[in-house]
Amino acid sequence: MRRRAPTVKPNKSTKLIVALAATAVLASACASNRGDDPYAVAVGGSGVSADLASSTSDAKFGTLDSPCGEGDATGATDQGVSDTEIKIGFGDDRGYVKSPGLNKEMSDAVNALISWCNDQGGINGRKVVGTDYDAAMTQANSVMQEACASQFMMVGYGFAMDQTAEQTRVACNLVSVPGFTVSPDAANGPMTFQGVPFPVDYANGSQWFQMAEMHPDLVNDFDVVNSTMPTIISSTTKIRSIAEAAGFKLKDCGVTLNYEGESSYVPFAEKYKECGAKGIWTSRSASPSELNFVKALDQVGIDPIFFGEATWYGATVSDWNKDTGLLDNLNAGMTFQMLENADKVPAVKKYVDLVSEQGGKTALLGMQAASSFLLWAAAADECGSDLTRQCMVDELSNIHEWDGGGLHAATDPGKNMPATCGLMTSLKGSTYAQAFPSTAGEFKCDPKYLVATDKSTWGTELGADRVSTKYQNANVIKPQS
Template sequence: MRRVALLLALLLALTAVGCGSRVDDADDGGGGGGDDLEAEGEGGGSEEEEAANDDLTPESEELGTIPNPCSGEPAEGELPADTPGVTEDTIRIGVISDRENPAVPLPTVGIEEAVKAFVEFCNEAGGINGRTLELETYDSMITATDDVTKQACADDLFALVGTGSVQDQLGIETREGCGLVEVAGYSATSARAGSEDFFTGVPGLSPTDYNVGPCLWMAEQHPDAVKKVAMLYTDLPAASVRGQQVVEGCSSEAGFEYVVEEALPFGETNFGPIVEQMQEQGVEMFQMVSATSETLAVLREAETQGLELEVIDLGQQYYDANFATEPVAEGAYVLSNTAPFSEADSNPTLRLYQEYLDKVGGVQSTLGVQAFSAGLLFATATDALGAEVTREGLVTELQGITEWDGGGLNLVGSPGTNETIDCFLYLRVEGGEFVREHPEEGYDCDPAYIHTSDERFES
């Protein structure tokens, strides 16, 4: 089971800007659930009162930066005949994800609940053009993505919404074969990201394009440390391909010099030798693409051997409260594609997600935020169809959406073109919590950050 859990985390680690992790309400640095926000509002503080006055409801015309796509106002016209999953009164959608289980900790926990939260919100608003949403849920159980996709194909759905499975390379042909459009929370593999009729609000994986913005910023902040970098990744394809892409992009565009680059055997537990090698090479900056538990084990071994690292630079999958509370993680930089939970007081759409997640009894996570954003993206495209609700029309509308931030939930992406996002946000672990490091607000974005490699990094 430990090996399976590690594999799951490694598969997720491949995602460039399309992944995140669970952040417990009690440890997120201030972004608690709906009940917490309500209690803060009753406290009478000026900031809390302001936030309460800005709280969104199903009747709100705007959801942060986007119009509210959900309403009970019916569209004029007749529904095209034989539209799968759609009647005059309802739209049937499905979500596929790996659910929580007692044996293996999963990074996708929170996705299904986030889609339930979106459906709850949208139906309270009257549905989409007066059609209420009906949701079917499917547990891909790590290895069963193709099996449940076959079930979804047989269940008369209009589309898949908010999906996210760590082995999403499975079931692609099945989904394409039955014509199911997918508006996903994230993609774990480049095969899924590039599949037919696949869209996500946070595009993250390309075989050739990589966002080197974080590398360039690190080179400015730590010019000496980037000359002595260690990159470790597990020898599984998902992790090694991602690690190699980081090395190629950062060295090509930001002048990183990797004095240690090692693929560690899957399931390795003895990190003494690799830390000794890092010590011998004078490593000052540390990067790793692996499970959180393995990365923490390396950092503990580094502390034991007295290796002082100036920089710990990690990806989105480490935005996890369990990581932040470990003493060896103090000071680590961690990327995020979604608005920090600690900033919920100033982000009404993030509070909306938290409020409705609380109603369905879910646990907040960055992947959950992306799934809620995917629900809003689906609703926006479907709302634009009016009465002409067809899968072909949905695809056309989604292809035309080239700027999307989920109402302020996530960094700006282009679902319609599936381009690599040119934005980034660094958090930093301080006192066991994640705090914003760069930029001071929003995200740091620049088209010049996109590096196109002559090599192809495919998973």
């Protein structure tokens, strides 16, 4: 029997503020009735989650009633679906020789959640059978070709070179709920829904607005590190427009770093010193090359705020800083709850417990994969016996408030829209802490955090439905409800 589509309900200590963006796309901002800040959000994420009260299981994931449980679903309704099983693919780039174990936390999370779900009886009684793929950076298309031949869907995965696999995925109508996307065509791809969307045409600019609140005297003293990598060039261009929307007037110190590394970073650090930069943004993650650049800043005698995406929140960075202390000036913007807040946020504790029980690695991307798995499971539960890719597209396109049970700020997966909330982390030695807002476990939300990006930065053409047109074909599965 088909159950009603998920609805949303506010947490007792929070309320939902609905803001209409300029393009008539619904975005969510959150407010709290605790404290003086009307945009502070209480612990447990956005306070918004899918209400799956009809679930046959009493288990919960944070604020989310479990979508898993016993049932009597029947029928070989689609590829990879039988009376007893649902086959899904997932994976990461852990076999990449230059970075062994790359993003392994994603597979660890999905493996743990599959076990958690099957322990409750699966999805409506069907066992979830996962195939754990290793794209090893350069094998994403080969992986997708294999998945096309056997899997019902791809769920909670993340491949750094997803642009090489997107044409294959769309051609075989493999509906996808990835943990993250990288390329523009995948980020706005057909038949793709993410727990934490990262579309090309809208961005969550919370980190820049919050940095402006934290350091209003420095809005004219930041610069962005340029790169030779095409994807980072595109990202940097977008970041400049977001920073401008937040009130920054960025410097142009003329620094472009070779993605493959430089023989010495000192000359580039000297440029920032001469330019008077007191804050530096990087769109790269914490690679050895980027950490060598941080060392060079210290060598020339400057200590600017070092500012980046959530990829700078993790054990690699904290372990390195424990020995050097050179990133005690680090800030990283996030729309996820911190792992350090597990004692305050039940969903984070649940994630940590499930993954740790299986000896897996806990990290931010793991929580991202977990959110997408839960999103997939919620939709699959609603489909009941009618578990087809068409039903999944219909259900996923109708989920417009999602926080993974409290893992992150509320997003709109159905419309592929990011959150309008965020928090800022800081690092001291090997310890991360929440720097903004001041109360750990709270986000700050504001409709202005949703920034429409310049079309020149998209990297792909979008149709009227905001879906990439590059690999569209007559057989693409589209929502019918």
